[in-house]
Amino acid sequence: MAGKCSPLGEEIVSRIHQLAAISETPNNLTRIFLTPELRAAADLILTWMREAGMSAHLDAIGNVCGRYEGDRAGLPCLMLGSHYDTVRDAGKWDGPLGVITAISCVADLNKRGKRLPFAIEVTAFADEEGVRFASTLLGSRAVAGTFNEGVLATKDAAGIPMREAMVQFGLDPDHIGAAARVRGELLAYIELHIEQGPVLEAKNLPVGVVSAIAGATRLAAKLTGMAGHAGTVPMALRRDALAGAAECIAAIERLCLEDDGGLVGTVGYIHASPGATNVIPGQAHFTIDMRAPTDLRRNRSVAEMVRRIEAIAKTRNLALQLDVTHENRTVPCVPWLKEQVAAAVAAEGYPVFELASGAGHDGMAMVDIADVAMIFVRCRGGISHHPDEHVEPDDADAGARVLLRVIENFRPNS
Numbered sequence: 001m002a003g004k005c006s007p008l009g010e011e012i013v014s015r016i017h018q019l020a021a022i023s024e025t026p027n028n029l030t031r032i033f034l035t036p037e038l039r040a041a042a043d044l045i046l047t048w049m050r051e052a053g054m055s056a057h058l059d060a061i062g063n064v065c066g067r068y069e070g071d072r073a074g075l076p077c078l079m080l081g082s083h084y085d086t087v088r089d090a091g092k093w094d095g096p097l098g099v100i101t102a103i104s105c106v107a108d109l110n111k112r113g114k115r116l117p118f119a120i121e122v123t124a125f126a127d128e129e130g131v132r133f134a135s136t137l138l139g140s141r142a143v144a145g146t147f148n149e150g151v152l153a154t155k156d157a158a159g160i161p162m163r164e165a166m167v168q169f170g171l172d173p174d175h176i177g178a179a180a181r182v183r184g185e186l187l188a189y190i191e192l193h194i195e196q197g198p199v200l201e202a203k204n205l206p207v208g209v210v211s212a213i214a215g216a217t218r219l220a221a222k223l224t225g226m227a228g229h230a231g232t233v234p235m236a237l238r239r240d241a242l243a244g245a246a247e248c249i250a251a252i253e254r255l256c257l258e259d260d261g262g263l264v265g266t267v268g269y270i271h272a273s274p275g276a277t278n279v280i281p282g283q284a285h286f287t288i289d290m291r292a293p294t295d296l297r298r299n300r301s302v303a304e305m306v307r308r309i310e311a312i313a314k315t316r317n318l319a320l321q322l323d324v325t326h327e328n329r330t331v332p333c334v335p336w337l338k339e340q341v342a343a344a345v346a347a348e349g350y351p352v353f354e355l356a357s358g359a360g361h362d363g364m365a366m367v368d369i370a371d372v373a374m375i376f377v378r379c380r381g382g383i384s385h386h387p388d389e390h391v392e393p394d395d396a397d398a399g400a401r402v403l404l405r406v407i408e409n410f411r412p413n414s
């Protein structure tokens, strides 16, 4: 599918760069919830939505909401969306690709004067990454009506409470409820997003059909042994917490490698104390992140993982403390909607390939008010949350053509 890309792909790429120019820092991309940069980005998105024939406004949490009426006013909508906030030192495509592609699809319909038997809404969520207030999916939770008002009191790194940041942004923290939508207003929620992993590239495919957004369990582990002199304590008499942690990490990796159903496990943080060259580590803290495409598999795997590291701790005479720090359920993409995405992929001439999303997405919140499907677009090297994040223009175009086809052939669940 190489060659010159269509105007849809060209427009998308050009807008990706325009949006990426709105950043807190000049040399890299950082656009955080409730900042002046987010507001400037919202204004640009509002302009694009209106040019595409949509009515558009900022909702009570700062999401940018556009609506393209169906063949008569007031019909329930097919909602498309993604987020327009970023991590720090971000890539240009994570989030904005889904927003910009959806707007380009609507613009294309509008140009042809085409109305459908349902409305189309595009939502650019104001906070998905959760960088500022350490709580993710704030934008989509507000839309799904599951926003936790307790978050309003949390402060950012500069000590500014979210409530105050909302007022500065021009929003009323006492009216977040106004952003909430109800199930009957939405026929489905479909999100196009970069894969953020290397699977599509390895398969040589520009697009993929997401099977589920993998649930995750995060745990904090603490192993306690006995600190001692690195020269005087014989090996057989040691209770080395760090060596125990190393064995646990290898066991977690082995458990995931043995699995053939998409289980992944990561130890991304470790700390040993006292932490000196000549002292046997008396204590080790580490984190565990485990994800799988089904909750059953994840729960079973976490249980097995706990059994294995308990056995390691016992053998080494180490005290083990394990705490679950975070857990979210798997969001399956429903068959009726997934089939429509697959049909569009096939109609565009690509093999239909299903993959699970290991990363979290706004669909995790939207599932509370709508059935969810996702389209993944290949990104170079699987790199994401990094300035090197890149999507080929032809792939952006392929994603847009698939999404446009999904929209035009969309049939609500009967």
Ligand SMILES: [Zn+2]
Pocket: 083, 094, 095, 128, 193
């Ligand atoms: Zn994202």
